[in-house]
Amino acid sequence: MNAVSQTGPSIRFRGRSFMAMTLVADGPLEGWLADFDVWLQRSPGFFTGRIVVLDFADTAQSKADVERWIGELATRGVRLVGIEGVRPSLVDATMPPVLRGGRDATLVVTDNVTDSATTPAEPRKPAEPVNMLVERRIRSGQSIVCLEGDVTIIGSVGAGAEIIAGGSIHVYGTLAGRAIAGATFGARAQIFCTKLEAELLAVDGIYRTAEDIDDAFRGKAVRVSTADETLRIAAL
Known part of the structure; x- marks a missing residue:
């Protein structure tokens, strides 16, 4: 009798990276949530469909603390794919996994480190902007994030692509x-582009979707800014 070998279904694994937004739990929960709720009122739906990670920054003292943060965010429509800055002993299988090795979208390292034990603390100065220049087309599904300054794109930004900037956004295309x-x-930030076909525009948490953008600005060079809690679009 001839032996017959049967091959099971083939399962393929691929390594793939995704851009995640990280929320930093850098204060008492009640005060942090109060600020977060104000922000959500101005930008409802901002986290819909987004990959979100919560960084506890070593502030969680108990498992109950972790559970409460996760639960409060879930009630606000923010579902976490992972958490950082927390001891593994405070996390169980019902919670998002503890992540390691994440990197900020942009990173600034200074070499003028001082000994805090011997050097008096100086008032914290505002961070200097660190701007990003991208000289290529941003395709659907791609994200460009620079929370430390402006983003300038020399090229088009395709439908389904996303640009997030701490400062202003300039699109030459x-x-x-x-x-x-x-x-x-x-509110100091603005958006500039040479041809407007956007799915969404937002400055300082105030936004308009494609349905809310006047057709008169479609295909035109525009400037987007805020005034009196309103998003303003003007032709250039």
Whole structure:
């Protein structure tokens, strides 16, 4: 009798990276949530479909602390794919996994480290902007994030692509995706593009979707800013 070998179904694994937004639990829960709720009122739906990680920054003291943070965010529609900055002993199988090795979108390292034990602390100065220049087309599904300054794109931003900047966004080409400015520097930020076809525009948490953008600005060079808690679009 001839032996017959049967091959089971083939399962393929691929390594793939995704851009995640990280929320930092850098204060008491009640005060942090109060600020977060104000932000959500101005930008409802901002976290819908986003990959979100919560960084406890070593502030969680108990498993109950971790559970409460996760639960409060879940009630606000923020579902976490992972957590950072927490002892593994405070996490169980019902919680998002503890992540390791994450990197900020942009990183600034200074070499003028001082000994805090011997050097008096100086008032903290505002961080200097660190701007990003991208000289290529941003395709659907891609994200460009620079929370420390402006983002300048020399090329188009395709539908389904996303640009997030701490400061302003400059697009020298068609802006067909999502542009979110002022994530760090607030209302000082603006958005500029040479051809507007955007799915979403946002500055300092105030946004408009494609349905809310006047057709008169479609295909035009525009400037987007905020005034009196309103997103303003003006032709250039």
